[in-house]
């Protein structure tokens with residue numbers, strides 16, 4: 121990963137090497153880039169990657185077909201996803217993709233979009249103005265793992281499965297085996313996909329709200345404040361009462377990296393007021409009610425309040441981590457599953473406490489031009 125700035129390297133390490141330490145399971149033989157498609161209304165389809173926590177993370181996609189054109193929300197995390205989403209659109213309609221919106225800057229939602237644009241080159245690409253800046257920032261710089269790093273990762277997983285112990289000496293719980301096995305099964309495909317990633321280039325940006333008219337059907341794009349990132353947008357179909365959230369809502373484990381916990385809770389509170397029959401999260405299964413949003417609000421409020429309180433007492437980041445009592449929150453996400461506990465620790469607790477601690481100290485949890493960490 122030579123050349124990768126510290127922050128991007130850490131983020132990748134969290135998903136990649138963390139995943140490598142662990143690994144991924146599927147009841148299905150499908151590769152990690154295959155969606156299951158659900159029709160949410162006539163001409164409205166959600167593509168959901170089954171077992172959302174499998175490696176690598178790949179954001180869900182939404183297709184909305186109007187009388188004049190087609191809208192995509194979070195088109196594709198990798199090239200293969202892009203090819204498949206474009207093929208799905210072509211299967212559903214002869215109308216072209218006219219608008220694509222990107223929920224936020226994290227590449228697992230848009231770095232395969234170039235494959236959609238090969239088929240639909242005239243689509244307008246819409247994002248929040250912060251997202252457009254973040255895509256070009258050092259925080260988003262990324263270098264694929266080297267062959268040597270891949271070899272090490274693969275060996276570490278093979279050893280963990282063979283010995284029943286992870287590299288840190290912890291046991292490989294039975295729940296972890298399918299996760300690791302899935303990584304090994306698709307290792308070369310995933311690696312090829314990672315090498316084909318390209319940053320998306322928005323052609324239209326906005327600050328608060330933007331409406332896409334597809335002919336007989338409207339998609340409202342809104343930014344409700346900083347949340348998972350500074351530039352999150354959601355897509356809402358008021359007539360159909362369908363909401364797509366990007367990573368403001370992720371199941372079963374939210375991603376806490378560089379986030380804005382208190383404001384994020386407020387964004388979720390605003391989403392709670394929208395009438396919905398279906399909520400498509402950034403990752404994970406479709407929601408039919410707001411119970412999970414309430415759980416997220418509880419978790420984010422807990423983090424914001426408790427980290428602020430401990431930081432105000434002059435505690436260090438490590439002391440804050442040690443001082444947090446997660447017993448009212450964590451089991452509601454993990455149900456005691458050791459694999460989910462590992463994700464909850466690596467993808468939520470660790471990064472979000474760091475983010476809130478930075479904010480509590482008057483800093484920026486999402487510095488686009490971070491100082492080198494190494």
Ligand SMILES: [Zn+2]
Pocket residue numbers: 177178179226228229367402403
């Ligand atoms: Zn994501």
